[in-house]
Amino acid sequence: MTSTVGRVVAALERRYPPELAADWDAIGLVCGDPAASVSRVLFAVDPVMSVVDEAMDLRADMIVTHHPLFLRGVHSVAPITPKGRVIHALIGHGIALYCAHTNADHARPGVSDALAAACGLAKTTAIDPPGADVGTGRIGDLDEAMSLGELGTRLVIELPGTEHGIRIAGNLEQPVRTVAVCGGAGDSLLELVGDTADVYVTGDLRHHRAQDFLMATGKALIDVPHWAAEWLWLPDAASTLEQDLGADTVATSVSTIDTSPWTTHVGRSQ
Numbered sequence: 441m442t443s444t445v446g447r448v449v450a451a452l453e454r455r456y457p458p459e460l461a462a463d464w465d466a467i468g469l470v471c472g473d474p475a476a477s478v479s480r481v482l483f484a485v486d487p488v489m490s491v492v493d494e495a496m497d498l499r500a501d502m503i504v505t506h507h508p509l510f511l512r513g514v515h516s517v518a519p520i521t522p523k524g525r526v527i528h529a530l531i532g533h534g535i536a537l538y539c540a541h542t543n544a545d546h547a548r549p550g551v552s553d554a555l556a557a558a559c560g561l562a563k564t565t566a567i568d569p570p571g572a573d574v575g576t577g578r579i580g581d582l583d584e585a586m587s588l589g590e591l592g593t594r595l596v597i598e599l600p601g602t603e604h605g606i607r608i609a610g611n612l613e614q615p616v617r618t619v620a621v622c623g624g625a626g627d628s629l630l631e632l633v634g635d636t637a638d639v640y641v642t643g644d645l646r647h648h649r650a651q652d653f654l655m656a657t658g659k660a661l662i663d664v665p666h667w668a669a670e671w672l673w674l675p676d677a678a679s680t681l682e683q684d685l686g687a688d689t690v691a692t693s694v695s696t697i698d699t700s701p702w703t704t705h706v707g708r709s710q
């Protein structure tokens with residue numbers, strides 16, 4: 441038995457409604473005939489050539505990525521550009537591409553719920569809007585307080601390994617109980633978590649924003665790799681699609697390729 445691109449899209453959009461996406465985002469079906477049959481779907485963070493190659497190796501008919509392929513205006517998809525080569529490879533091999541970005545960030549369960557689960561948070565609300573069920577980021581309490589260092593170690597175990605690694609700002613011995621998380625780049629939420637969370641776990645934290653937060657709040661930060669934090673959502677999304685359409689109808693795979701831009705970590709080791 442097989443499904444179709446259109447049925448996979450409909451199932452995804454029931455879980456990750458397009459209306460939850462940010463205005464600036466570019467989600468949805470990028471290429472692929474809705475009537476084309478689908479027997480295997482590959483889930484990945486980035487729509488890059490190595491992931492298209494992986495889909496071909498797996499004989500996947502469709503790729504679902506978290507990041508969009510095109511976010512700004514496009515005037516050409518000729519294969520003389522990196523993204524044009526991706527589009528040509530996809531269409532040439534009959535592989536559909538669908539992107540679930542901020543709609544998957546905001547939905548529940550979504551991207552930040554997977555990061556919250558990795559931290560050990562059972563019950564959470566959104567960071568923005570504060571207290572809401574659906575929205576950006578998640579905040580909740582650990583069953584019992586642990587040290588900042590122990591939470592860091594837990595994330596080392598739970599996240600896929602990367603060269604980028606995990607960085608911690610704060611005293612490793614300080615107890616943490618209320619944890620805020622945001623998959624991907626979350627420094628826009630710093631002002632919202634300083635009063636309530638003992639530690640904020642997110643990616644792509646910049647020097648000045650991080651330093652201002654630490655000076656103003658005395659709280660802690662854990663900077664996790666953007667790719668790894670969002671990768672955590674992929675197994676959840678894949679198993680949910682199998683549940684929704686039936687595992688004997690559509691099989692899923694989760695990409696094992698680290699598509700983080702950071703490929704080597706040099707310098708001091710502990």
Ligand SMILES: [Zn+2]
Pocket residue numbers: 507623624625666670
């Ligand atoms: Zn991201």
